[in-house]
Amino acid sequence: MRKRSLAIAILVICLITIAIFFTQVQAENDFFSELKLIIRVYQIVKNEYIEKVETSKLIEGAIRGMVESLNDPRSRWLSVEEYEEINVERKGEFGGLGMTVGIKDHSLVIVAPLDDTPASKAGLQAGDKIVKINGESTKNMSLDEAVSKLRGEVGTPVTITIIREGIEEPLEFTLTRALIKLPNVKYRILKGKIGYIKIIGFTNEETSRNLREALIFLKQEGVEALILDLRNNPGGLLSEAVKVADEFLSSGVIVSTRGRNPAQNEVYSAHPGGEGLGVPLVVLINRGSASASEIVAGAIKDHQRGIILGTTSFGKGTVQSVIPLEDGSAVTLTTAKYYTPSGVCIEGEGIKPDMRIEPFIPTSKEKELIDKLKNSEIVKNFLQKNPEWENQDLDKLIQALKEDGLEVKEELLERVLREEDGIEENDIYNDNQVTQAMALLKSLQILKKQILSLNETSTQVR
Numbered sequence: 001m002r003k004r005s006l007a008i009a010i011l012v013i014c015l016i017t018i019a020i021f022f023t024q025v026q027a028e029n030d031f032f033s034e035l036k037l038i039i040r041v042y043q044i045v046k047n048e049y050i051e052k053v054e055t056s057k058l059i060e061g062a063i064r065g066m067v068e069s070l071n072d073p074r075s076r077w078l079s080v081e082e083y084e085e086i087n088v089e090r091k092g093e094f095g096g097l098g099m100t101v102g103i104k105d106h107s108l109v110i111v112a113p114l115d116d117t118p119a120s121k122a123g124l125q126a127g128d129k130i131v132k133i134n135g136e137s138t139k140n141m142s143l144d145e146a147v148s149k150l151r152g153e154v155g156t157p158v159t160i161t162i163i164r165e166g167i168e169e170p171l172e173f174t175l176t177r178a179l180i181k182l183p184n185v186k187y188r189i190l191k192g193k194i195g196y197i198k199i200i201g202f203t204n205e206e207t208s209r210n211l212r213e214a215l216i217f218l219k220q221e222g223v224e225a226l227i228l229d230l231r232n233n234p235g236g237l238l239s240e241a242v243k244v245a246d247e248f249l250s251s252g253v254i255v256s257t258r259g260r261n262p263a264q265n266e267v268y269s270a271h272p273g274g275e276g277l278g279v280p281l282v283v284l285i286n287r288g289s290a291s292a293s294e295i296v297a298g299a300i301k302d303h304q305r306g307i308i309l310g311t312t313s314f315g316k317g318t319v320q321s322v323i324p325l326e327d328g329s330a331v332t333l334t335t336a337k338y339y340t341p342s343g344v345c346i347e348g349e350g351i352k353p354d355m356r357i358e359p360f361i362p363t364s365k366e367k368e369l370i371d372k373l374k375n376s377e378i379v380k381n382f383l384q385k386n387p388e389w390e391n392q393d394l395d396k397l398i399q400a401l402k403e404d405g406l407e408v409k410e411e412l413l414e415r416v417l418r419e420e421d422g423i424e425e426n427d428i429y430n431d432n433q434v435t436q437a438m439a440l441l442k443s444l445q446i447l448k449k450q451i452l453s454l455n456e457t458s459t460q461v462r
Helices: 002-048 055-068 080-091 143-150 207-220 238-246 292-302 364-374 377-385 395-403 410-420 424-430 432-461
Strands: 076-078 093-096 099-104 107-113 129-133 157-163 171-176 178-181 185-190 194-199 225-229 253-259 266-269 281-285 307-310 318-324 330-339
Touching: 002 055, 055 076, 055 330, 076 080, 076 143, 080 143, 080 318, 099 143, 107 129, 129 143, 143 157, 185 207, 194 207, 194 432, 207 238, 225 432, 238 253, 238 292, 253 292, 281 292, 281 432, 292 307, 307 432, 364 410, 377 395, 377 410, 395 410, 410 424, 424 432
Parallel strands: 194 225, 225 281, 281 307
Antiparallel strands: 076 330, 093 178, 099 107, 129 157, 157 171, 185 194, 253 266, 253 330, 318 330
16 A cells, blocks of 8 residues: 555656646747747848848847837846946946936936036926937937936037926026036034935945944034935935935834845845934935935834925835846846835835925016025125124115115025025025924924923922
């Protein structure tokens, strides 16, 4: 009986092995059958096309077409030159305009202009749709092709035509390419012992180290609260986003990634010891905040570690892997989606702020008044006599301007004076979202002191 059972078991194993073998053979036959079709088309084009075609061009076209058939704008084949360009960008220096672009709703859009670059100086904004580059339509233009046309030799001009929401006619800008250096982190101390850190991008592995250095410095200087500015931050490396969020969280999930193969799923968690723990925190985001910056904002929001302020972020919730190929080219492939600690994938949705605060955008009437104030001799004379005007009572100036036919509110006048006084470090106080964050943190500081005072009183009564 036992021998019979053993024989049946061996027979079953053999049958399963044979079935698997023939299934694999059938799959391979199907694959080779499809491959024969590709080879046949290659031979026809190679032999029959009116002009001689390089073999490499046909192969590259086949690879590019294969990846493009996925209909995923973030999955693409990179030529040797394009892959080298990405590596150059990761080194943090190249010739260009200083803006990150992407494909959204089948249009080429500006994800974020970088500070102090030709793009930001010209007034380009996140969300602007680029419809032409040097007069050539961007319709059906690949992202790589667009980037190669925007970048180039330092000092050379490039003209772009954009469509901006709320403006009927297209806008045209001619910019001169500059050497774009990609800094990671800028920081300073604002009024009221409030620290300010702006993370510009997560493009290389120095971002988290630079952030940690900034946090240590600000703590040593005695800051009592912190603004983390992720606006117009197009993202970058997932690993750096995790490390940055870890500086503000001591435990719990930061982000999780899920791909087609469950074995490749990852969960990234926070650890104790971050330099940003325990400090009241406001995080600034806008629609130029994408990818890695959304991971950081999402983790801080879900763990209620800080208040998210600004406008809804870009909404990029997918992870791309860059896979190098033998000839020096590479494939960038969407391999996973990422999820915030609450289990939400923000692809196409973005991170919604706890407090929605729009940036200051002057009306046409205010723009006209601002121009008149900038050209006013009364304003020029006032600044000449009062270079440190911030401590001055502006009532007399407002009255003098009114008598000259310019009626202006104090808040708008202060904005003009900051722009015209030549003190760049004060320009940040014209940023409506920053000043709202400062006001919020000051309120929290006052509330904290009141709670401490009440606790002391309560203890004395007992």
